[in-house]
Amino acid sequence: MAAQTIAAPVIVTRGRRQQLWVLVALSAGVLAATVIAVGVGPVAIAPVEVVRIVASHIGIDVSQTWTAAQDSIVWLIRLPRVLIGLAVGAALAISGVVVQALVRNPLADPYLLGISSGASTGAAASILFGVGSSLGAIALTGSAFIGALVAVALVLSVARIGGRLITSRLVFAGIAVGFALTAATNFLVFASESRDGARAVMFWMLGSLAQSRWTSVPLVVVAVLAASVVLVLWSRRLDALAIGDDTAHALGANPTRFRATAALVVSLTVAAAVAVSGLIGFVGLVVPHIARRLVGGRHRILLPTAALLGALLLVSADMLARILFAPRELPLGILTALIGTPLLIALVRRSFGR
């Protein structure tokens, strides 16, 4: 078909280079934020010292210049928290990107699929009635995760009743299951008659990384890494689905089956994130928008950009949450909502104000 060779327009290749630079800059930002966030707290530890302590734990030979207390603060308390923050931020951000493509709406949010409500029910059952206590240290995380999985199964099966899994059905099923499970959570709170329990459930729902331990790290880190690989491999299908079902079909995808599979992957990722951190709002909604402004809508570049940006945002927000009202910690969900709302309003004005 190409009679003569026509190269890609210069403006396009230049744009591609800029996108790579965005990724490089964000990676550097994430790395810096990680080191700083581990150092910040009631006991401040210098970034160099943080790097040396971490290096010593992963088998690199460095002469010890730090105290045993500093060592346990960095390695046992703050590093797992920051790692979980990175993974949760990335998980929520890529899930937001994908959910927006699946339902073809830039204002969709990963919690739209009812996952958050399911996780809350699981968490409430664990906090109030000791459900899952046989899981030991990961009882809360485990039952929140199972609650989220139940929600996902319900949403996908409700969405499929009597027909194909189209966008509006998915949204409707998410809302319906979400309401039902929120009612279930509220009923558990009502039934327990425990004031402390109710307060603990509320705090869990506000979102926090304060309970982060090494035991929770594998769940969310593995989930986010696996999801990232799978979703990046599916990036062209996501591009096509974001355009429309007919286009996706014409380009060799089965939009119905793909939507269900991708929704499942995203749900598992969000379930893992919510299980370890509670409900942290706005990251999954706002980060995809900022990432799209930075690198455009192509998922192969959009997904890693959003992941890095989400990780950066969440770790920074958690750092603020720890220091703003020290020694008390501000629940992270409040802070992300406070930062996210004006950002979202600004973005909506710019996107739809024309």
Next chain:
Amino acid sequence: MIVAERLTVRYGRTVAVDAVDVVAPTGGVLGLIGPNGSGKTTTLKAILGSVPRDGGRVEIDGEPVDALSPTARAQRVAVVAQEEPSGLPLTAWDSVLLGRSPRLSAWRSYGENDHEIAAASMERAGVLHLAHRSVDDLSGGERQRVLIARALAQEAGHILMDEPTNHLDVRYQHEVLSLVAGLPATVIVVLHDLNLAARYCDEVVLLERGKVVAAGHPGDVLVPEVLEPVYEIDMRRVDVDGVPQLIFSPRRHAKTATAQVVEERR
């Protein structure tokens, strides 16, 4: 060549497409015409398989389409569908490059060859200068030509088009269709405008309530005796440069659809 035999599609109890035969000759342009709700778009979707068929079969170059994997089908048939702005736009360049995706495994990213084909397709559709623009920001005519460029980049040999001249002004209608008519591909196109069908189609199939009323060369089908009972409007045919063109005049004594509804309610 695309051969569809006795295509049938039901939506609940309604038969949207009823035993429709469509034969699109290799390298030709076949127009699907008919009034609103006659089943043109559903026929197109049934050929592609994006709505399930309740009967009939489709062959592409002699191979049953149902035997092809979705990717193999996408390598042979490209589609220019109606695409609404999503708020999640790609650039025109990325949108056209997507046409290469049926030929790439998930692990492969676009290569030099894909870039060259995308650029050549955009050049041919006259949209290379729009490569860096967001698809949502393009005018209707520009967007339509980007979609055609994507179909070209797909190098499929068969193209299905759903009203590609929708929302286009007269100049772009002719630009788009003369581009389509000049392609080295077998094309099935849904068209509302009978005069455009007369000028650019090698064959037309006239549908009414899901059934084929007439099929053949535009000169034979696009005659007032065939069309008037289907469209319920008076028309006159004049031949301009050997191309039949129709001039319509509303029936003086016929009631409009709205007037009929109002009367029935009384």
